[in-house]
Amino acid sequence: MSSRRLVFAFYDPHWVRERDPIPLLVQTPVTALEYEDLMMNKLYCPQCYESIIRVPCDENRTTLSNGTEAYFRHVLNDNHPPCNLRSGPVVGRAYATEEDAKKAIEDEEFIVLTGFMQAKPENNPRADWDGEEDPAETHFEDANGRPVDLPVARHKGQEFRLPSKVSSVQALVVNFLKNYHREIVLVKDDNTVSRFLFCDALKDVNLIKDEVSTPSFYFGIITDVNVWASHNTIWLHITNKSNLQDFRVKVKNEVAADRGWTKERIVGRVIVFYSIIRSVGTGYWTPTDLCWGEVAILPKKYDDFILKTHKSI
Known part of the structure; x- marks a missing residue:
């Protein structure tokens, strides 16, 4: 950006x-x-x-x-708090005490994730393929994760033990603009930590020029859907054929079925997913079948924003 x-x-x-x-x-x-x-x-x-x-x-x-x-x-203010939306480099927030950091998580100043849901949660209350409304709560797309030690203290070398969530891309996009500038702290299974803004990590598939071994967030417009024995192949619109010829998102059949993603409903919609990228044939794809928490359809009301404003930044 x-x-x-x-x-x-x-x-x-x-x-x-x-x-x-x-x-x-x-x-x-x-x-x-x-x-x-x-x-x-x-x-x-x-x-x-x-x-x-x-x-x-x-x-x-x-x-x-x-x-x-x-x-x-x-507004100019000498006592302003740190903010990644001011000009200058992105810096992670720092907190004086563990209690302050926990309250910041409760206030949704940043999100601590230790993974994405692999299966549909049992308490999911709705079919959410079109996502026309912003629900007040998205707890049905979250589960409590493991406590993690994070270097978010003001003193160098100090860590706080904080709660985490196992969440989903759906939880991020259902209130897309609310989460757009939010800082995400992602803790992997080996306890390596990455900190980024959701808006910085979200990339158009048309900008992919090579394989990507570190998973990130991508989006594209759906042009077609093929249903196979174990997965759906979702084809995305490619604007620059000199860069890549096609892009395919592989989604588990049960995920597509439970979310109501039929060809008639999702062609023309914007899909957002979290994955690594591998080459296949004349283009690229998600090499594994994406699970429940790794893929979502963006609510229609955000299409113009992601396709015009976000892409122009």
């Missing part, structure tokens, strides 16, 4: 940063081009929740004098 990291702000006409707890913030996303003058002083950063202003501040002006498109930036 470029230095223009703050691609949208949360708008809430009633929330006051100095008075109200973060969970009370109404997280209505607004882009700089959707800005209206009545939103002034009521916009907040989706990661640190500090005040945001629009440049230029006049809703009728969509560009600056030099031709640059209108954008958001943080």
